Amino acid sequence: MNEVLKLLTEGERLNESQMAEILGMPEEVVNEQLSTLKEKGVLLGWIPVLNPEADAEMTVRGVIEVKITPEREGGFNRLAQRIARFDEVESCYLMSGSYDLLVVVRQSTLHKVASFVSERLSTIEGIVSTATHFMLRAYKEQGFLIEQPKEDKERLDVSP
């Protein structure tokens, strides 16, 4: 994996100049690499990972299992893209197993998620069925533990 990308994915808050310092390359090169990664579609974007409960606007998260009929040309892709384009959809994956698409939706209320499913999602031609589950509580979000005992990382100042 590209060095800049590796450093990025480690989850520390570093600006481009700090990254340049750590990697031993000029800042322009770091920026250039970031642009290239974006162009190639490797780096999709930057969003900080937030505690789901802290975001007042989007506290309700629904995980919807969607069954769709695959099409002659393109299989599941066309429908999946169509669903994924909705702003309400945070993530959309094709899954193996008893259903086809896993769709993650975030809205401010339960009602809004439910309406999205019944009015927008279910009505799409090709959708066979949906099963909606609501997230009750988050313990870990994208690699970050949410509630953990305060880590006592006190080391002795000097040790041999």
Add this chain to the structure above:
Amino acid sequence: MVSPLTQRKLNLFVENSENRFVADHVIGLPRSGIRDFFELVAGMKDVISLGIGEPDFTTPWHIREAAIYSIEKGRTFYTSNLGTLELRRAISDYIDQYFNIKYDSNSEVIVTVGVSEAMDIALRAILNPGDKVLYQDPCFVSYHPTVMLAHGVGVPIKTDAESAFTIKAAEVKKSWVPGCKALIINLPCNPTGGVAERDELEEIARFAVEKDLIVISDEIYAELTYDGEHVSIVNFPGMKERTIFLHGCSKAWAMTGWRLGYACAPAVLIEAMMKVHQYSMMCASIIAQDAAVEALRNGYDGVQKMKQQYRRRRDLVVRRFNEMGLTCHLPQATFYAFPNIESTGLSSVEFAKQLLEKEKVAMVPGSAFGEFGEGFARCSFATGYDDLLEACNRIERFVASLGVKSAVAASDSIQKI
């Protein structure tokens, strides 16, 4: 009026009445340079410490979880003196897989309370009073004092920056004197980051066979080798029967506080060490032993992840030191950089003291690790990026204030040696 001689005798008498309970050879132990420095730092606030000889990572969760499970299961008893058979098997398998050395788990492995204990019982098991022990200088602070505590005599071997602090066979031969029974080698080395060079090690091995030396090889930093492959002296002809191989979980698996180490050696030597161990320690903590099994069997990926982080930090600090005018070789292993601070015109201790006072950055003076450490300072880069970046800036400021010229960054040639 009291004569100076009598005054001296009187002083001694006063001293003696406080110290008279303490054994002579303990009074004779030199005061630890690290301890002194620690006391200086302890009183200060907001110090960025680059003097920490342990990882800044917490032990990976799966290892901690194994220990918790062990406690839940009620494993709270003594184990066999040699350590649980399960752990000895795990050790034997691990050493075979990664070091290509076969040790029998029943008779050739002993689990100890940290590698420090392994070194201590090894020396106490092999040294007769007055026996001489060769060891590299600079080196880990404990080696020489432990030799002294075992009533041995330490014989230092010079290592230097020109050879990136590897141990040179010529220097070993030069330092050898009649009466040398053992040779302690620590490669990769704390504090210098020096690693073994195959050809040198091969010749040292031949010399050890020729002089019938017993070798104690502390390879605790082996996994944290960035460039090239770690070489163990045990792999050379005639060495397995005369080497006590020391290793443990502290550095690569970030388990310093767990106190888990081990020694692998021919059965007779293990038996001897066991005699000392059984009376002084009995056994290492059963919880730590269970955790170590998990670490050795399933910890490889975690080690690689940590190593990658260290490597990146190494590149950063070594580059910065060289840029600011402190010549620093690129350590091929460990999380220590050992820059030469002579360009400041200060002694190691003065450098460390003044850097601490003026810029609140702590680096351990190289002289704390031996006579040949004078002129150097040890930088532990086992710490977070923000601290490292800030510390480098502060050190640069300090060094510049002493008139040291910064080198024009030729970072490419310095980074990839």
